[in-house]
Amino acid sequence: AQSVTQLGSHVSVSEGALVLLRCNYSSSVPPYLFWYVQYPNQGLQLLLKYTSAATLVKGINGFEAEFKKSETSFHLTKPSAHMSDAAEYFCAVSGGNEKLTFGTGTRLTIIP
Amino acid sequence: DTAVSQTPKYLVTQMGNDKSIKCEQNLGHDTMYWYKQDSKKFLKIMFSYNNKELIINETVPNRFSPKSPDKAHLNLHINSLELGDSAVYFCASSQVVAGGPVWTQYFGPGTRLLVL
Numbered sequence: 203a204q205s206v207t208q209l210g211s212h213v214s215v216s217e218g219a220l221v222l223l224r225c226n227y228s229s230s231v232p233p234y235l236f237w238y239v240q241y242p243n244q245g246l247q248l249l250l251k252y253t254s255a256a257t258l259v260k261g262i263n264g265f266e267a268e269f270k271k272s273e274t275s276f277h278l279t280k281p282s283a284h285m286s287d288a289a290e291y292f293c294a295v296s297g298g299n300e301k302l303t304f305g306t307g308t309r310l311t312i313i314p
Numbered sequence: 315d316t317a318v319s320q321t322p323k324y325l326v327t328q329m330g331n332d333k334s335i336k337c338e339q340n341l342g343h344d345t346m347y348w349y350k351q352d353s354k355k356f357l358k359i360m361f362s363y364n365n366k367e368l369i370i371n372e373t374v375p376n377r378f379s380p381k382s383p384d385k386a387h388l389n390l391h392i393n394s395l396e397l398g399d400s401a402v403y404f405c406a407s408s409q410v411v412a413g414g415p416v417w418t419q420y421f422g423p424g425t426r427l428l429v430l
Contacts, residue, residue: 238421243424244424245421245423246357246404247421248420251418290355292357301362303359304356304358307355307357
């Protein structure tokens with residue numbers, strides 16, 4: 203069975219500051235990990251995914267995430283926050299089958 | 315071009331009614347999904363179909379019945395709607411590549427269902 207825990211349901215950062223959204227996973231098999239973003243009243247859009255290749259994964263909009271097996275983490279970062287980054291962010295895990303298990307989401311607010 | 319589309323976008327109905335939500339994908343994918351997002355934004359998978367065959371059926375009331383007429387469409391029919399069914403329902407699709415990396419799921423814009 204797989205699960206993810208997103209620490210912090212709300213995160214606020216100043217424009218231009220570092221964005222760090224935390225995700226820890228639990229998986230009985232080698233995991234595949236994803237970050238999705240949901241803008242208000244829209245569907246989910248894939249930011250990036252880890253599929254057992256490089257542990258540092260680069261995604262769209264300047265986001266990246268690092269897979270750390272020893273810490274069972276897959277935190278999402280962006281060096282400099284932009285107002286347009288304000289959204290809900292979801293971490294998700296798959297054990298290699300079709301089932302994605304999502305975390306509870308982190309709402310990112312950007313302070314001008 | 316819309317990759318995964320859903321209709322309707324909004325659905326307001328009375329308790330006890332029966333309603334359907336339609337989903338279509340033009341990505342050529344062979345697997346489609348329904349997810350439910352509750353008022354706290356929690357997303358949970360409901361069903362998954364691969365080439366019109368049901369492969370995932372989570373613990374969902376049997377009032378919910380998915381139907382896949384072909385691999386590009388996955389509709390969700392809900393009987394006897396209840397207040398607790400109010401949520402956003404997302405359709406998604408993916409392409410399974412045998413022996414390849416795990417697939418990406420592409421999501422539709424969602425259908426916001428409000429049961430009064």
